[in-house]
Amino acid sequence: MSGCGMSWENDGRNAYRHSRDHIEKRKTHCHKYNNTKNNHTKGMGVLLIMNNSMKLMLEMSQGSKLFVCQGDITKLDVDCIVNAANRSLLGGGGVDGAIHRAAGPGLLQECRTLHGCETGQAKITKGYNLKATYVIHTVGPVYSGKTKDAELLANCYWNSLELAQEHGVRSIAFPAISTGVYGYPKKAAAAIVVETVQQWMKEHEAYVIEVILCGFDRQTCELYEQFLS
Ligand code: APR
Numbered sequence: 001m002s003g004c005g006m007s008w009e010n011d012g013r014n015a016y017r018h019s020r021d022h023i024e025k026r027k028t029h030c031h032k033y034n035n036t037k038n039n040h041t042k043g044m045g046v047l048l049i050m051n052n053s054m055k056l057m058l059e060m061s062q063g064s065k066l067f068v069c070q071g072d073i074t075k076l077d078v079d080c081i082v083n084a085a086n087r088s089l090l091g092g093g094g095v096d097g098a099i100h101r102a103a104g105p106g107l108l109q110e111c112r113t114l115h116g117c118e119t120g121q122a123k124i125t126k127g128y129n130l131k132a133t134y135v136i137h138t139v140g141p142v143y144s145g146k147t148k149d150a151e152l153l154a155n156c157y158w159n160s161l162e163l164a165q166e167h168g169v170r171s172i173a174f175p176a177i178s179t180g181v182y183g184y185p186k187k188a189a190a191a192i193v194v195e196t197v198q199q200w201m202k203e204h205e206a207y208v209i210e211v212i213l214c215g216f217d218r219q220t221c222e223l224y225e226q227f228l229s
Pocket residue numbers: 071072073074084085086091092093094095096097098140175176177178179180181182183184214215216217220
């Protein structure tokens with residue numbers, strides 16, 4: 001087995017093959033998981049292969065997938081990336097700043113037409129100079145330690161996925177919303193993220209989508225992996 005780039009026959013179906021250009025596009029250290037935890041991806045067979053710094057799965061059937069990737073979300077070649085914005089939607093630091101810088105001035109111009117966004121809600125724009133076709137802007141809670149925080153954070157992911165489905169998005173990447181400037185403890189946030197995304201996938205079985213949890217740091221990725229496994 002030579003690692004990725006191999007083709008694989010299995011009960012008459014060709015596995016979906018990860019060609020090198022597909023991997024190049026990702027340009028991130030990417031651990032991929034099939035979200036079979038709730039066994040909602042029926043008939044999913046997977047094969048784990050190791051290739052240098054990447055662990056990839058050769059999916060042998062359709063079904064939604066949940067990935068963990070480490071890297072810069074603005075570099076991902078996906079239909080949609082999610083921005084951890086503030087209520088003004090007029091840009092900021094952190095991933096918000098990175099996305100606006102990478103997308104260019106057109107993004108801010110369109111954001112100005114949206115007249116802000118409430119915490120836990122989500123709004124969509126084009127991606128402009130990004131590889132992503134869309135940017136979904138959502139506003140995470142500023143961590144306060146109140147029980148409401150968890151609900152608002154979960155709403156960010158749920159409402160972003162609802163909006164993605166409305167626009168036919170088939171691959172979406174999330175940063176670790178609220179775990180930077182907004183101070184949400186990473187471990188608590190990671191648990192909410194994994195549970196919310198898996199629950200959404202379970203309730204939307206007919207809608208096949210790839211969801212990428214894009215951690216900027218290794219700790220965030222390890223927390224996602226911990227809750228996924
Ligand atoms: N790619 C992926 N993740 C990133 C990137 C990037 N290029 N840059 C930062 N991150 C990560 C951070 O490491 C953190 O884990 O995004 C996560 C969210 O951090 P913030 O960007 O600070 O977002 P948040 O905590 O939700 O605070 C939002 O910060 O930038 C302002 O305008 C924004 O007021 C809003 C607030």
